[in-house]
Amino acid sequence: MTHSAFTAPGRFWRGNLHTHSTRSDGCLEPAEVCRRYRDEGYDFLALTDHFVGRYGYPITDTRPFRAPGFTTLLGAELHSGPMENGELWHILAVGLPEDFTPPDVPDFRARPGQETGPALAARAVAAGAFVAVAHPQWSGLTLADARSLSAAHAVEIYNHGCAMGCERPDGAALADLLLTEGRRLTLIATDDAHFTEPDHFGGWVMVKAEENAPEALLAALKRGDFYASQGPELRRIARDGDWIEMDCSAVTAIVLQGAGTAATALHGASMTRARLPIERFRESPFLRVTIRDAAGRRAWSNPIYL
Structure with a gap:
């Protein structure tokens, strides 16, 4: 059995799913944001401005900035409240229709009676969006919060802005707890x-x-x-009986991770393939692959359900 990402027809396209412009709190106009991603070699971009009343509930129209070899997906970062810590939810919605009905969120303060985050996420999914839990470590998202967001497709396992701005980039621990409980989720950077x-x-x-x-x-x-x-390439992940086989760009670490303490790792120089046993994962409902290159950059597979 080979992971579907490596057997599906087509080719890989590189894209960013979470970005802001002057339509909310970014400092560049939408056209310039799109130009920079296009000229940096990205194939697609979702410009996801903050969907609050302060900015006019924007779903920024990036269709005029599409070009040969570069496309855009409409979306927004949705907010409502509160989470357990009393702050607003941050919910990424990519593929959101332009007529999506806003919640009553005039600014970044949670107010009594607002639509709940789980209800807002469910509405976005029903409207056709791909929905992800944004920067759970930065937001202070609890496990109870995450459990309640049952409509989400994915969790941000890495948020670069949060890495640079506050050293809170991680979503791995929360994602693994949800996966251990049987949630079917994917992982985005x-x-x-x-x-x-x-x-x-x-x-x-x-x-x-x-x-x-x-x-x-x-x-x-x-x-x-x-x-x-963040840079490394995954090229194949397949299960062969009691083994996981994989091919990748040159890395120094290949790690299998599952529920609880289930993990196994291979370390070396310029490794491009591995064959690792899954004996430690027999009680785990899932496993996933993380690779790390000599510069410390990582790549993460989506879970393989056992």
Whole structure:
């Protein structure tokens, strides 16, 4: 059995799913944000401005900035409240329709009677969006919060803006707890770029689709036909009986992770393939692969369900 991201028809397309512009709190106009990602070699971009009344509930129209070899997906970062810590939810919604009904969120303060985050996420999914839990470590998201967000497709395992701005980039622990409980989730890496600090071009997804078109990319995201990366490439992950086999770009560490303490790792120089036993994962409902290169950059597979 080979992971579907490596057997699906098409090729891999590189894209960023979380970015801001002057339509909310970013410092660059939408056209310039799109130009920078295009000229940095990205195949697609979702510009996801903050969907609050202060900014006019923007779903930024980036269609005029599409070009040969570069496309965009419409989306927004949705907010409502409160989470357990009393603050607003941050919910990434990619593929959101322009007429999506806003919640009553005039600014970044939670107020009594607001639509709940789980209800807002469910509405976005029903409207056709790919929905992800944004920067759980930065937000102070609790496990109870995460459990309640049952409609989400994915968790941000890495947020580059949060890495640069506050050293809280991680979503791995929360994602693994949810996966251990049986949730079917995928893992995305994003920039969350505002271009006010070095928060850009640091985390992305590689999506396997037959064409670089919004509908094809969105469908592949929902199927889980992608992996997340800061630079290293995953090229094949397959289960062969009691073993996991994989091919990748040159790395110094290859790690299998599962529920609880289930993990096994291989270390070396310029490794491009591995064959690792899954004996330690017999009681785990899932396993996933993380690779790390000599510069410390990582790539993360989506879970393989056992």
